[in-house]
Amino acid sequence: MSVITKMLESHPAGPRAADPRLLAECLEACGECASVCNACADACLGEDMLGDLVTCIRTNLDCAQICAATAAVLSRTATTGPATAALLHACMAACAACAEECQQHASMHEHCRICAEACRRCLNACEKLLVSLG
Amino acid sequence: MSVITKMLESHPAGPRAADPRLLAECLEACGECASVCNACADACLGEDMLGDLVTCIRTNLDCAQICAATAAVLSRTATTGPATAALLHACMAACAACAEECQQHASMHEHCRICAEACRRCLNACEKLLVSLG
Amino acid sequence: MSVITKMLESHPAGPRAADPRLLAECLEACGECASVCNACADACLGEDMLGDLVTCIRTNLDCAQICAATAAVLSRTATTGPATAALLHACMAACAACAEECQQHASMHEHCRICAEACRRCLNACEKLLVSLG
Amino acid sequence: MSVITKMLESHPAGPRAADPRLLAECLEACGECASVCNACADACLGEDMLGDLVTCIRTNLDCAQICAATAAVLSRTATTGPATAALLHACMAACAACAEECQQHASMHEHCRICAEACRRCLNACEKLLVSLG
Numbered sequence: 001m002s003v004i005t006k007m008l009e010s011h012p013a014g015p016r017a018a019d020p021r022l023l024a025e026c027l028e029a030c031g032e033c034a035s036v037c038n039a040c041a042d043a044c045l046g047e048d049m050l051g052d053l054v055t056c057i058r059t060n061l062d063c064a065q066i067c068a069a070t071a072a073v074l075s076r077t078a079t080t081g082p083a084t085a086a087l088l089h090a091c092m093a094a095c096a097a098c099a100e101e102c103q104q105h106a107s108m109h110e111h112c113r114i115c116a117e118a119c120r121r122c123l124n125a126c127e128k129l130l131v132s133l134g
Numbered sequence: 135m136s137v138i139t140k141m142l143e144s145h146p147a148g149p150r151a152a153d154p155r156l157l158a159e160c161l162e163a164c165g166e167c168a169s170v171c172n173a174c175a176d177a178c179l180g181e182d183m184l185g186d187l188v189t190c191i192r193t194n195l196d197c198a199q200i201c202a203a204t205a206a207v208l209s210r211t212a213t214t215g216p217a218t219a220a221l222l223h224a225c226m227a228a229c230a231a232c233a234e235e236c237q238q239h240a241s242m243h244e245h246c247r248i249c250a251e252a253c254r255r256c257l258n259a260c261e262k263l264l265v266s267l268g
Numbered sequence: 269m270s271v272i273t274k275m276l277e278s279h280p281a282g283p284r285a286a287d288p289r290l291l292a293e294c295l296e297a298c299g300e301c302a303s304v305c306n307a308c309a310d311a312c313l314g315e316d317m318l319g320d321l322v323t324c325i326r327t328n329l330d331c332a333q334i335c336a337a338t339a340a341v342l343s344r345t346a347t348t349g350p351a352t353a354a355l356l357h358a359c360m361a362a363c364a365a366c367a368e369e370c371q372q373h374a375s376m377h378e379h380c381r382i383c384a385e386a387c388r389r390c391l392n393a394c395e396k397l398l399v400s401l402g
Numbered sequence: 403m404s405v406i407t408k409m410l411e412s413h414p415a416g417p418r419a420a421d422p423r424l425l426a427e428c429l430e431a432c433g434e435c436a437s438v439c440n441a442c443a444d445a446c447l448g449e450d451m452l453g454d455l456v457t458c459i460r461t462n463l464d465c466a467q468i469c470a471a472t473a474a475v476l477s478r479t480a481t482t483g484p485a486t487a488a489l490l491h492a493c494m495a496a497c498a499a500c501a502e503e504c505q506q507h508a509s510m511h512e513h514c515r516i517c518a519e520a521c522r523r524c525l526n527a528c529e530k531l532l533v534s535l536g
Contacts, residue, residue, distance in 0.1 A: 003434055003520060007441045010512035012448040031433045031473075032405055038477035039409045041329075045322050046414040054313050061309075061329070062207050062215045064477075068470060069203035071433075073196050075440035075466075081196045082231035083224055090220035097216035110412035118405060137300055137386060141307045144378040146314040165299045165339075166271055172343035173275045175463075179456050180280040188447050195443075195463070198343075202336060205299075209306035209332075244278035252271060330475050330483045337471035341464050349464045350499035351492055358488035365484035 004028055004075075018077060019132050026122075026129040030071035030091065033122035037064035037098060040115035047109065056101050056112065063098035066091050067122060074129075088130045095123035138162055138209075152211060153266050160256075160263040164205035164225065167256035171198035171232060174249035181243065190235050190246065197232035200225050201256060208263075219267060222260045229257040272296055272343075286345060287400050294390075294397040298339035298359065301390035305332035305366060308383035315377065324369050324380065331366035334359050335390060342397075353401060356394045363391040406430055406477075420479060421534050428531040432473035432493065435524035439466035439500060442517035449511065458503050458514065465500035468493050469524060476531075490532045497525040 005024040041060035044053040070091040077084060099119035106113035139158040175194035178187040204225040211218060233253035240247035273292040309328035312321040338359040345352060367387035374381035407426040443462035446455040472493040479486060501521035508515035 083228035094217035351496035362485035
C-alpha cells in the first residue's frame with residue numbers, strides 16, 4: 001500500500017464519495033505525469049532538432065501544469081468538490097493532446113515515448129476515477 | 135495598458151486565436167482570484183467560528199489551485215492549446231462554487247465578501263474569453 | 269487600494285508580522301512576474317533564433333514556478349511562516365538570474381526587455397519585504 | 403528503475419551536474435510530500451479538535467506548495483539552475499517546520515504521523531541532493 005493510499009485511509013471523513021484506491025491511483029498518475037511532462041519539455045529543449053519540437057514543448061508544459069493542479073486538488077478530495085469532475089475532464093484533454101503529440105516523436109526520442117505512455121496512463125486513471133464518481 | 139497586455143502584444147506569433155485584451159483580462163482575473171482565495175482560506179482559519187467555515191476553506195483552496203493553473207496556462211497561450219477550453223470550464227465551475235459558498239458568509243466576514251466578488255469577476259472573464267474562442 | 273490589500277486588511281489576525289502594504293506589493297509583483305516569465309518562455313519558443321534562447325526559456329520557466337509558489341505562500345501569510353524567508357531568498361535568486369539572462373536579449377526581443385524589468389521589480393519587492401521581516 | 407529515473411536518463415544533455423539517481427529520489431520525495439501535506443491539511447479540516455490544528459494546516463499548505471514547486475523545478479533540471487540550491491534550502495525549511503508541527507499531533511492523528519515521516523524523508527532527500535551539487 002502506497003504512502004498516499006495510507007494517507008487517504010487515515011482521513012477522518014470515513015467512507016467518501018470517491019473510491020480511495022482509484023483516488024490514490026489517479027493522484028499518483030497525475031503527479032508522475034506532471035514530472036514526466038516537465039522533464040520531456042526540458043529534454044526537448046536539449047535536442048538538436050529543437051525547431052520540430054516547439055508544439056511538443058508547449059503541449060508538455062500545459063499538460064504538466066494541469067496534471068499538477070489535478071494532483072493537488074485530488075489530494076484534498078475528502079469529499080468530491082464541485083469542480084473535480086470538470087478538472088478531470090481538462091486533465092484528460094491535456095493528457096490526450098500530449099500523448100498524441102509525443103507519440104509522433106516517439107521513434108526519434110525516447111523521452112517522448114516515455115512521456116506518451118505516462119500521459120495515456122494518466123488519462124486512463126482520470127477516466128476510471130471520473131466514472132466511479134458517477 | 136498593463137504589463138501583461140504589453141507582454142502578450144510582444145509575442146512573435148502575431149495575431150493569435152485569442153483576443154489579447156480578453157486573454158490579458160482573464161489571466162489577470164485568474165491571478166487575482168487565486169491570491170484572494172488563498173488569503174480567504176487563511177483568514178477563515180483565523181476566525182473564531184472556524185467550524186462553520188470548513189467547506190469555505192476547502193472550496194477556497196480548490197479555487198485558488200485551479201485559478202493559478204489557469205493563469206499559468208493562459209500566460210503561455212500564444213495559440214489556444216487543446217485543453218484551454220476544458221480548463222476554462224473547470225475554472226468557471228470552481229469560481230461559481232466558491233462565489234456561492236463565500237457569499238453565504240459575506241455579511242459576517244469581509245474577506246468572504248471580497249472573495250465572492252473576485253470569484254464572480256473571474257468567472258465572468260473566463261466566460262468572455264471562452265465565448266471569444268468560439 | 270488593490271483588491272489584495274483590502275483582502276489582507278480584512279484578515280482576523282489583526283496587526284501581523286509583515287507590513288500589509290509591503291506584503292501586498294510583493295505578492296502582486298510575484299504574481300505578475302510569474303505570468304510575464306511564462307509568457308516570455310512562450311514568446312521565445314516562437315522566435316526564429318530559438319536555438320539562442322534555450323537558456324532563457326529554462327530560466328523563465330524556473331522563475332515563473334518559484335514566483336508563483338512565493339505568491340501563493342505570501343497570500344496565506346497571516347503570520348510569517350517558518351519557510352517564508354528562505355522562499356523569498358529562492359525567489360530573489362530566480363529573479364536575479366532571469367533578469368540577467370533576459371537583459372542579454374532585451375535589444376533583440378521586446379518580450380525579454382519587459383521580462384527583465386518585471387524580474388527586477390519582483391526582486392526588489394522581495395528584498396523590501398525580507399528586510400521588513402527583520 | 404522508476405519512470406522518472408528512466409525519463410531523466412533519456413535526456414539529451416548526457417552526464418549532468420546532478421546525480422540522476424539522487425535527482426530522481428529528491429523529485430519523487432518532493433512530489434509525495436506535496437500530496438501528503440495537502441491530504442494532511444484536508445484531514446485536519448475534518449477533525450473535531452480543528453481549533454488545535456490551525457498551525458498544522460497552515461504549515462501543511464506552505465510545505466505542499468514549496469514541495470510541489472521544487473518537484474517541478476527539479477524535473478526540468480538538466481543542468482542545475484541558478485536558483486536550485488536556494489529552492490532546496492526553502493524546501494528543507496518548510497519540511498523541517500512541517501515535520502516538527504505534525505509530530506506534535508502524531509499520537510492523536512495517524513495522518514499527522516504519516517505526514518511527519520514524509521516531511522523527514524523529503525528533507526533528507528533534499529539535503530543529499532544539495533550536498534551532491536557541491
